[in-house]
Amino acid sequence: MSGSKGKILVVDDDRLVLATLSYGLSQAGFEVIDADNGDDAILLAREHRPELALLDIRMEGMSGFDVAAYLREYLQIPFMFLSAFADEQTVAKVKELGAVAYLVKPLDIQQIVPAVEAAFANRRAPPPPLPAREAIGAGATVLQQLVPMAVGVLMHRYSLSRSEALQRLQQSAEDEGRSLAEQAQRLVEAVELLAQPGRL
Incomplete structure (x- = not known):
């Protein structure tokens, strides 16, 4: 997809949330790869090398934190978290992993698209x-x-x-x-x- 704003991996174990995010980001001009679990997310990230990942934190099996750690260590792909939780331990872990953004649910797509666009803009800005x-x-x-x-x-x-x-x-x-x-x-x-x- 040559005219896309960038390639993003979206991971959420709630199929409805996943479909909503994928559709909204596609409409906003991004090429979207989606997964509903951590294992698939890592396989897809290895295969497609997205420029950014949007990760739910609490999922069955591998958590968003597990996926983020892998993306950072092995693929150097930046990531942002989307979570219904903003407790102290979660925030500390988000900071430790170095997420580019932390979005708290419930969010509508109008709030997510600008955050994703900002993350892409920051990534492409010359150091x-x-x-x-x-x-x-x-x-x-x-x-x-x-x-x-x-x-x-x-x-x-x-x-x-x-x-x-x-x-x-x-x-x-x-x-x-x-x-x-x-x-x-x-x-x-x-x-x-x-x-x-x-x-x-």
Whole structure:
């Protein structure tokens, strides 16, 4: 499919969700490969080499985390998570694996398409010159990745839409004189702290 915006692997064990995502992303111009379990997802990823994977986290058999770890280690394919869960342990694991985004269900396709497009745009953006990268360190990129995660946490905690959650994060960053990425880091670290044994 030469005119597509990119090739994406979509994995969800709920057939209805899978069909909805696949259809919506196809309509938005992406070439979609879909799987309803982790084993098939890995086989398809090896065969088709998608540019991005959209993974449900909790599935029978291999979890989305298992698939993500494989994609990262063996195929170097970036991934984003789609999950109904935003508990502390899940968020910590998402961060540890290095997902490009974390979307909290329920979501409609109008919210997912922009997130996918942003992930493709970031992936294709040329990296900054090496001296600049060394000066700021790899931490800056990691910080940027925390913003969608922090937005996902706020959406889940306060039942907000994605734009409302982002607005709340921007406002709190402004109020405290921090950058958006720094504020996102503080929020995610606070969530991780709560997840530690003996803290609850």
